[in-house]
Amino acid sequence: MGRRLARPDREPDSSAGEDVAISPAQRDEVIQWLAKLKYQFHLYPETLALAVSLLDRFLATVKARPKYLNCIAISCFFLAAKTVEEDERVPVLKVLARDSFCGCSPAEIRRMEKIILDKLHWDLHMATPLDFLHIFHAVAVSTRPQLLTVLPKMNPSQHVAVLTKQLLHCMACYQLLQFKGSMLALAIISLELEKLIPDWLSLIIELLQKAQMDSSQLIHCRELVARHLSTLQSALPPNSVYVYSPLKRTLVTCNRGAFRFNPSSVPGPEFSKDNSRPEVPIKGTAGGFYHCLPAPPGCKQASAKRKVEEMEVDDFYDGIKRLYNEDSASEAVALENVGSVCGADVSRQEGKSSPCPPLQPVSVM
Helix, strand or coil, X not given: CCCCCCCCCCCCCCCCCCCCCCCHHHHHHHHHHHHHHHHHCCCCHHHHHHHHHHHHHHHHHCCCCHHHHHHHHHHHHHHHHHHHCCHHHCCCHHHHHHHCCCCCCHHHHHHHHHHHHHHCCCCCCCCCHHHHHHHHHHHHHHHCCCHHHHCCCCCHHHHHHXXXXXXXXXXXXXXXXXXXXXHHHHHHHHHHHHCCCCCHHHHHHHHHHHHCCCHHHHHHHHHHHHXXXXXXXXXXXXXXEEECXXXXXXXXXXXXXXXXXXHHHCCCCEECCCCCCEECXXXXXXXXXXXXXXXXXXXXXXXXXXXXXXXXCCHHHXXXXXXXXXXXXXHHHHHHCCCCCCCCCEEECCCCCCCCCCCEEECCC
């Protein structure tokens, strides 16, 4: 992607014997690169869809060499951004050439832009597969209002966003280039409707008749799209997830007994069902945090409130209090379930080392 390109003073052709044609793998790779640029510069999905359509139209007109592919792709991307985006959202050409690592200068991009515009007769306002996706989805929702109630925990706009991601993924597949954009969009819509409503087939037949498309081609397109979408994995959440792992050793001791962590009864903070925030343990299970070793009979019984006061100087107690964000009242109720404790001579067995274990990142599948 970062190779320096020669000056495209003339339109790219295949007059030389080397690099005679752009392979399907190279075409798919450069579209995946444009998809990353779309996220990098925070542009609309319509911009990427138009850029891919312009790229395919140009490559169908001119037999370009692979060494010009980066410059052609970034030029189509820049033309699409200037066509779709608002003026303030269009990337500065110098910044686009630098941050995209396309390997060509702004002057080379401008020269390639002129070549692309000449070959496409300055016609950049074309219908993309994403436009047909929006149309078919709007027709489906208007003719089948029950779709609004069976959507899996999302509104129609969020549903279109999911379908858009699938469509852009399919546009980077050379095998699906044989189908028209309308056929590709309808195939994705049909696969989605099949999972949502029982009478999906009648709706797809209606859309086929309105779009005047061949049903046999739709069946073939559906098979290829389903196979290609099987490789699409849902994106991980942008923030990492951390799990608290308790220490499995004695943490607090005194001269008449010892408090120990009980690994079997300390599961650590669990996440809520939506994995959005850790759940705070309830009072009924707070007693399971500590396991009190039997103390000698001479050990005095103290109230729960006094136990809290005695342990305020203990960093371990403060760490647990901050971790679970409990107030002193709930701590007092929790400590009442522990039983007898020792006097105020509380010392740490591990010296000055922090008893709270570090939070470690884990991978979420």
